[in-house]
Amino acid sequence: MNPYDADTHPGPYLVVEVLGVGEISVPALAPGPGEPLHQAATRVIEAAAALDERHESVLDAVRRSQRLLEGAGRGEVGRAQVSYALLRTALPELGDVLAQQDRAYSQLVESLSAYRRLPSSSEPAQRATNRGHGQGQKTRPSRDDDWAVAGQRGLVALEAVAAGGVRFRRNAIGEDPYVSREKAQRQDPAVFPQTVQRLVADGLLHQDTTESVYRPGQLLSLTSQGEAALRDGRATTSRVSAALGRTTTQATSGTLADSVAAPAARTSLAAPRSR
Numbered sequence: 001m002n003p004y005d006a007d008t009h010p011g012p013y014l015v016v017e018v019l020g021v022g023e024i025s026v027p028a029l030a031p032g033p034g035e036p037l038h039q040a041a042t043r044v045i046e047a048a049a050a051l052d053e054r055h056e057s058v059l060d061a062v063r064r065s066q067r068l069l070e071g072a073g074r075g076e077v078g079r080a081q082v083s084y085a086l087l088r089t090a091l092p093e094l095g096d097v098l099a100q101q102d103r104a105y106s107q108l109v110e111s112l113s114a115y116r117r118l119p120s121s122s123e124p125a126q127r128a129t130n131r132g133h134g135q136g137q138k139t140r141p142s143r144d145d146d147w148a149v150a151g152q153r154g155l156v157a158l159e160a161v162a163a164g165g166v167r168f169r170r171n172a173i174g175e176d177p178y179v180s181r182e183k184a185q186r187q188d189p190a191v192f193p194q195t196v197q198r199l200v201a202d203g204l205l206h207q208d209t210t211e212s213v214y215r216p217g218q219l220l221s222l223t224s225q226g227e228a229a230l231r232d233g234r235a236t237t238s239r240v241s242a243a244l245g246r247t248t249t250q251a252t253s254g255t256l257a258d259s260v261a262a263p264a265a266r267t268s269l270a271a272p273r274s275r
Helices: 010-019 035-073 077-117 119-132 153-163 193-201 224-267
Strands: 166-170 177-181 205-207 218-222
Touching (some): 010 035, 035 077, 153 166, 153 193, 153 205, 153 218, 153 224, 177 193, 193 205
Antiparallel strands (some): 166 218, 205 218
């Protein structure tokens, strides 16, 4: 479970989601020797902290803009005139901090990609990426966006699109990409826009570019290749769940058999113990 909140600490949250570590520190990201890995881990940590700082600046700018409009919302004309004058300055500032946040996000993604390209950190992630595409789906090695489909991210995105109402969108001010989901529940795992872009590039998703990317957003749908990958992913998940279920049942049955056999063993030491 991710210990960071995406709404308050988006930088560390993204690092944990991408790398699967329990904390954001150099020992966690670079447990073994090797100067290049330590340097890459340091850059990831610094980029995550920078994104958090830019995120907080955006929130501060939004709060200032809201305060300036309070008087206008209550119909206080005199205060509203002052608010409008200040707002003309506040809005460009909001646009600037949003652009800075977008650059910080891009720098974090680049640092994560550089970290995962190192041999000591990228090989496990590459294996997870290959599994995430389903059986028979080939992925190109050493891609900068492999993290976007690592683990279950690809399958999660395909499941969400199959449910319907998933759109790829961009923020009108900062051009930040994001995914909107009409049928999402609070506990549903996140769908990253980079995951959608990767699946579109791989031919698993279709993005309706005839619609505006800002509003309502471009509707996503499964291609025939995406439907096949989803079936494979579901089948693999079902087989794993069934295997785990059988293991649990066998373990429980063995425990019950031992508890039944124990009294018999005490009655007759010569009787073989049932297993």
